[in-house]
Amino acid sequence: MERNEALALVEPHLKAVRFEHTKRVVDTAINLAEQYGVDKQKAELAAVFHDYAKYRDKQEMQRWIEQEALPKDLLDFHHELWHGPVGALLVKREIGITDQSVLDAIRWHTTGRANMTPLEKVVFLADYIEPGRDFPGVGEVRDQAKQDLDRACWMALKNTITFLMSKDATIYPDTFHAYNDLLRVVE
Amino acid sequence: MERNEALALVEPHLKAVRFEHTKRVVDTAINLAEQYGVDKQKAELAAVFHDYAKYRDKQEMQRWIEQEALPKDLLDFHHELWHGPVGALLVKREIGITDQSVLDAIRWHTTGRANMTPLEKVVFLADYIEPGRDFPGVGEVRDQAKQDLDRACWMALKNTITFLMSKDATIYPDTFHAYNDLLRVVE
Numbered sequence: 099m100e101r102n103e104a105l106a107l108v109e110p111h112l113k114a115v116r117f118e119h120t121k122r123v124v125d126t127a128i129n130l131a132e133q134y135g136v137d138k139q140k141a142e143l144a145a146v147f148h149d150y151a152k153y154r155d156k157q158e159m160q161r162w163i164e165q166e167a168l169p170k171d172l173l174d175f176h177h178e179l180w181h182g183p184v185g186a187l188l189v190k191r192e193i194g195i196t197d198q199s200v201l202d203a204i205r206w207h208t209t210g211r212a213n214m215t216p217l218e219k220v221v222f223l224a225d226y227i228e229p230g231r232d233f234p235g236v237g238e239v240r241d242q243a244k245q246d247l248d249r250a251c252w253m254a255l256k257n258t259i260t261f262l263m264s265k266d267a268t269i270y271p272d273t274f275h276a277y278n279d280l281l282r283v284v285e
Numbered sequence: 286m287e288r289n290e291a292l293a294l295v296e297p298h299l300k301a302v303r304f305e306h307t308k309r310v311v312d313t314a315i316n317l318a319e320q321y322g323v324d325k326q327k328a329e330l331a332a333v334f335h336d337y338a339k340y341r342d343k344q345e346m347q348r349w350i351e352q353e354a355l356p357k358d359l360l361d362f363h364h365e366l367w368h369g370p371v372g373a374l375l376v377k378r379e380i381g382i383t384d385q386s387v388l389d390a391i392r393w394h395t396t397g398r399a400n401m402t403p404l405e406k407v408v409f410l411a412d413y414i415e416p417g418r419d420f421p422g423v424g425e426v427r428d429q430a431k432q433d434l435d436r437a438c439w440m441a442l443k444n445t446i447t448f449l450m451s452k453d454a455t456i457y458p459d460t461f462h463a464y465n466d467l468l469r470v471v472e
Contacts, residue, residue, distance in 0.1 A: 174469075256450060263443060266472065268465045271458065278455045282361075285453065 099195075104146040107193060111150055119230055120149055127224035134247045136216045144203035144221045147193065151185035159184045175270050182208045210255055210276030219251045226254040234261075252280035286382075291333040294380060298337055306417055307336055314411035321434045323403045331390035331408045334380065338372035346371045362457050369395045397442055397463030406438045413441040421448075439467035 101124070109117050124145040131141035151159065159180040163172050168183045186205035189195050203221040206214065210222055227240045227250075235257040242250040255277040262269050288311070296304050311332040318328035338346065346367040350359050355370050373392035376382050390408040393401065397409055414427045414437075422444040430437040442464040449456050 256453075260447075260450060263447060266443075266468065268468055269461060271461065271465075274456055274461045275458065278458075281453065281455055 099143060101142055101146065104143060108146055108150055111153060113153065116149055116152060119228065120146065122228040122230050123148060123221075123224045126228045127220050130220045130224055130243065130247070131217075133244075134216060134220065136220050140197065140200050140203070140217055141220050141224075143195065143197075144200045144207075144217065145224055147185065147189045147195065147200075148204050148207045148221055148225060149181065149185065150189050150193075150204070151181040154181065154184060154188075156180075162187055171271070175268055179208055179270055182206060206272070209270045209272040210251065211272040212275040212279035214251070214276065214279075216247065219247050223247065223251050223254060246284070248280055249284045252277065252284050255280065286330060288329055288333065291330060295333055295337055298340060300340065303336055303339060306415065307333065309415035309417050310335060310408075310411045313415045314407050317407045317411055317430065317434070318404075320431075321403060321407065323407050327384065327387050327390070327404055328407050328411075330382065330384075331387045331394075331404065332411055334372065334376045334382070334387075335391050335394045335408055335412060336368065336372065337376050337380075337391070338368040341368065341371060341375070343367075349374055358458070362455055366395055366457050369393060393459070396457045396459040397438070398459040399462040399466035401438070401463065401466075403434065406434050410434065410438050410441060433471070435467055436471045439464065439471050442467065 105117075105121070105124075108120065112120060124142055127141040127145035128138050130136070131138045156177050159177065160173065162168065162184045163170065163180060166187055168187065172180055172183060183205050186201040189204055190201055195201065199215060199217055202215070203218045206218050207221050207225050211218075214222065223239075223243055227236060227243055235253070239250050239253045239257065242253055255273060259269055259273060259277060292308070292311075295307065299307060311329055314328040314332035315325050317323070318325045343364050346364065347360065349355065349371045350357065350367060353374055355374065359367055359370060370392050373388040376391055377388055382388060386402060386404055389402070390405045393405050394408050394412050398405075401409065410426075410430055414423060414430055422440070426437050426440045426444065429440055442460060446456055446460060446464060
């Protein structure tokens, strides 16, 4: 699927600011893919559709999680985490993308998971460091992304967990599994 | 089993400073048990033996984990975490304690886990706040332990995770699960 065609398919599902974010994630993901020898077309496709389900109604997402083969424990965690797994499902059903590696990159782009593929890391990291992002620590992760994909992803996960804990928020298990897993890779 | 008899059984397995720690954990656990309506004899017994395997040879603990029905992922984490699960196993085999609730309190005293029983919480917390402990945040947890067993345990877990992350250390999954679980109870 050509980039503009894909963007035209996702645009109606996003608010304008989110669509701008998506385009920056696409550019960032392509750059990271080139840098780290990841399939650029797959990175582009996953990035375009990574937030496809971002604005789905919460009750609709809950129904998909309950009815489909998605982890039920998602329902015990913040609904902000649901749009990745639900998005992967809907991008397959509604857009017809069947490449599992692309769907997985969409699925795990928010939480991460243990044993992420390079494609999953690229999309996860692009979403975290795209140039519109501005939160504590993003500069260090952006710098690290030029040097070491694994370490940059691990820093992003560590920042995320630290931030959530400072807010007394729950942490989705796949996020700390990803943290533990990548720590063993980078240390 | 009478307290002095139990202490006499554990003493040969511990260094002197660790035996003193154990006696303080026993006193603290009994106080917490009384305060929160937990069986004092069970709390006493679990506290006496909580560090039974603390000084077992690392290779011996590794063999127990490999050979017995213990989680194999322990081997991917710091060996400091092994003495709880291995201790529960050895206290059953060598001391003859068969009360599963006591063995579980020994087993989870370092990592915690989701859905801890009140007895498990008492031993976990007593180990964390006994009066010989002196590390950042212990005073707040000690104060909280007078008010709310769940919140005190959750604060201890949060402190532990924060400390480990500040050292770029891995976090055993059950510790995160305990943090998430108790957060839902206290918030």
